[in-house]
Amino acid sequence: MTTETTPTPVAADSVLSGRHRPGGPAVKPFRRRLGPWLYLAPLLLFIGVFKVWPTVWGVYLSFFHVRPYLGNEYVGTANYAKLFSDPDLRSAVVHTLFDAVFAVSGSIFVGFWLAVLLQGPARHVRILRTAVFLPTVIAMVAAAELWTTLLYPSPYGSVNSLLGKAGIGPEPFFNSPHSALASVILMQIWKNAPYDMVIFVAGLASIDREMYEACQLDGATRWQRLRFVTLPSLRPITTIVLVLGIIRGLRVFTEIWVSTNGGPAGSSESVVTFLYRQFSQNNDTGYAAAIGTALLVVTMVLTCLMLLWRRRKDI
Amino acid sequence: MRIRTRAGVWLLYALVVFVFVYPLWTVVATVFSKRQAKLGAMMNVPHGLTGANVSQAWHLGVARGLLNSLIVVAVGLTLQLTVSSLAAYALARKRFKGAGIVMLAILATMMMPEEVIAVPLFQVLGKIHQPFTGGTLVNSYGGLILPLVGWALPVYVLTGFMKRVPLELEEAARIDGAGDFHIFWRIVLPVCRPALGTCAVFGFLMIWDQYLLPLLVSQSPKMDTLTVVVTSLQASQEQGEGVRLAAVLILAVPGVLVYLALQRLFERGLLSGSLKG
Numbered sequence: 001m002t003t004e005t006t007p008t009p010v011a012a013d014s015v016l017s018g019r020h021r022p023g024g025p026a027v028k029p030f031r032r033r034l035g036p037w038l039y040l041a042p043l044l045l046f047i048g049v050f051k052v053w054p055t056v057w058g059v060y061l062s063f064f065h066v067r068p069y070l071g072n073e074y075v076g077t078a079n080y081a082k083l084f085s086d087p088d089l090r091s092a093v094v095h096t097l098f099d100a101v102f103a104v105s106g107s108i109f110v111g112f113w114l115a116v117l118l119q120g121p122a123r124h125v126r127i128l129r130t131a132v133f134l135p136t137v138i139a140m141v142a143a144a145e146l147w148t149t150l151l152y153p154s155p156y157g158s159v160n161s162l163l164g165k166a167g168i169g170p171e172p173f174f175n176s177p178h179s180a181l182a183s184v185i186l187m188q189i190w191k192n193a194p195y196d197m198v199i200f201v202a203g204l205a206s207i208d209r210e211m212y213e214a215c216q217l218d219g220a221t222r223w224q225r226l227r228f229v230t231l232p233s234l235r236p237i238t239t240i241v242l243v244l245g246i247i248r249g250l251r252v253f254t255e256i257w258v259s260t261n262g263g264p265a266g267s268s269e270s271v272v273t274f275l276y277r278q279f280s281q282n283n284d285t286g287y288a289a290a291i292g293t294a295l296l297v298v299t300m301v302l303t304c305l306m307l308l309w310r311r312r313k314d315i
Numbered sequence: 316m317r318i319r320t321r322a323g324v325w326l327l328y329a330l331v332v333f334v335f336v337y338p339l340w341t342v343v344a345t346v347f348s349k350r351q352a353k354l355g356a357m358m359n360v361p362h363g364l365t366g367a368n369v370s371q372a373w374h375l376g377v378a379r380g381l382l383n384s385l386i387v388v389a390v391g392l393t394l395q396l397t398v399s400s401l402a403a404y405a406l407a408r409k410r411f412k413g414a415g416i417v418m419l420a421i422l423a424t425m426m427m428p429e430e431v432i433a434v435p436l437f438q439v440l441g442k443i444h445q446p447f448t449g450g451t452l453v454n455s456y457g458g459l460i461l462p463l464v465g466w467a468l469p470v471y472v473l474t475g476f477m478k479r480v481p482l483e484l485e486e487a488a489r490i491d492g493a494g495d496f497h498i499f500w501r502i503v504l505p506v507c508r509p510a511l512g513t514c515a516v517f518g519f520l521m522i523w524d525q526y527l528l529p530l531l532v533s534q535s536p537k538m539d540t541l542t543v544v545v546t547s548l549q550a551s552q553e554q555g556e557g558v559r560l561a562a563v564l565i566l567a568v569p570g571v572l573v574y575l576a577l578q579r580l581f582e583r584g585l586l587s588g589s590l591k592g
Binding site: 040051117258285 | 559
């Protein structure tokens with residue numbers, strides 16, 4: 001049906017399997033060679049137009065001073081020079097790294113203990129796991145709006161009224177430069193720890209039971225069992241979750257933009273909120289494009305390093 | 316680890332539920348409470364039931380936002396799954412020159428999330444003109460939807476799944492004279508239903524979660540998606556937090572429903588995505 005050439009046995013065979021076999025004809029019919037690309041075309045079109053084009057366009061824009069209606073003015077590497085000397089961007093980078101490291105490692109820590117507490121196939125822990133997982137599936141915007149209410153900086157706020165009963169506070173949380181970023185991290189841990197929990201529950205289930213039995217025979221305490229069997233077995237997964245999480249954390253935007261808007265006084269500004277501010281409030285599109293390009297390069301380098309390292313370690 | 320008693324364990328369960336679930340309950344309680352507490356305060360139990368907060372939020376743009384979000388998620392998810400499964404079919408079942416490079420290129424787009432390329436993407440959307448209306452993709456459903464269609468995760472998951480579909484199934488159909496597309500549509504795709512379900516859950520949450528893209532693309536309240544509407548609502552002294560939280564609740568509920576309905580598919584996808592991906 002697809003081949004109108006003379007039906008030699010070899011051709012019939014390649015039609016049957018849909019694959020080119022060694023020893024078959026060297027030149028496949030045109031339609032057969034085209035086939036896979038027809039199936040790939042829609043995806044490649046979408047990726048080309050909405051991913052590759054903007055990426056290339058961003059690199060191009062980063063060399064310009066973008067002026068609407070007046071035409072773009074070529075400025076060479078001025079945007080990049082600004083990028084390296086801008087103290088506001090530097091503090092945004094510091095906040096972003098701080099946020100990524102603490103939110104991700106905090107989530108892993110809490111997620112691990114949740115998994116230890118709620119592991120296993122018993123019905124009641126399964127129900128509890130489902131319930132605890134809910135913060136993960138609500139939209140980030142909803143979580144951020146919820147937490148701005150929970151952490152409302154008056155004595156009536158939910159968390160402050162609890163703290164008040166213990167004789168602490170009221171704390172300003174998102175409203176003070178000293179605690180805004182920490183409050184964002186707290187919210188991120190609340191939202192992401194259950195996600196890590198599910199990964200650790202699977203990790204715990206895959207640990208060989210015989211290792212635990214051997215421990216028991218050797219008279220190991222519960223703590224030793226955790227320290228010398230559980231933690232080493234989970235190390236590869238933990239490292240992957242940590243590295244992927246930090247790379248993903250470099251582009252944090254929604255939770256900060258919604259809860260603190262980068263404030264107060266820029267104390268929780270991240271790289272992407274800073275980038276968006278350059279575009280939407282300072283009208284400096286070229287500079288925003290340069291920051292985006294730099295962030296993309298950093299992400300790519302880190303991802304490649306991680307892939308290489310994973311290949312070397314074979315995990 | 317030192318807690319040995321059952322009571323201690325149940326105490327920890329209670330603590331965990333209090334931290335992770337109770338805040339969500341207080342949203343529900345506050346939204347449906349007739350009497351509102353002071354600004355910033357939330358209710359532990361509703362004082363007199365009312366739907367007034369929901370209906371007020373509904374008229375303050377939530378209705379339009381919900382409609383837009385539903386349109387975006389329905390069209391976006393359909394396109395995303397169609398495009399991904401077509402590509403996955405070629406990558407998993409065909410051997411051709413360049414397959415490895417294509418897969419690598421697709422995975423590389425994982426490193427180009429909306430946040431990083433947002434600004435140039437916005438300008439690109441302003442260059443693309445739509446058929447019929449002649450306007451650009453800025454401030455249009457096309458602009459809200461199309462950038463989300465090409466996503467590496469479903470391609471990756473579906474390719475992996477399709478590779479494990481036995482070749483014999485396909486060969487039997489080929490002998491019966493079935494064409495390539497027929498085999499894809501009638502044989503391979505139905506077998507992949509679980510993987511498609513997983514991708515649908517993740518795609519739904521990914522599209523529903525979008526914030527920066529609609530923030531850029533939408534230029535009028537008419538095109539705002541629900542996430543943008545929710546962040547534009549303010550709490551006020553008279554209404555308390557009720558109306559604002561009603562919008563938050565409407566934004567949160569679909570994700571929860573999708574998760575509860577398709578929980579098994581979701582957890583499987585989560586594990587394959589983070590352990591192998």
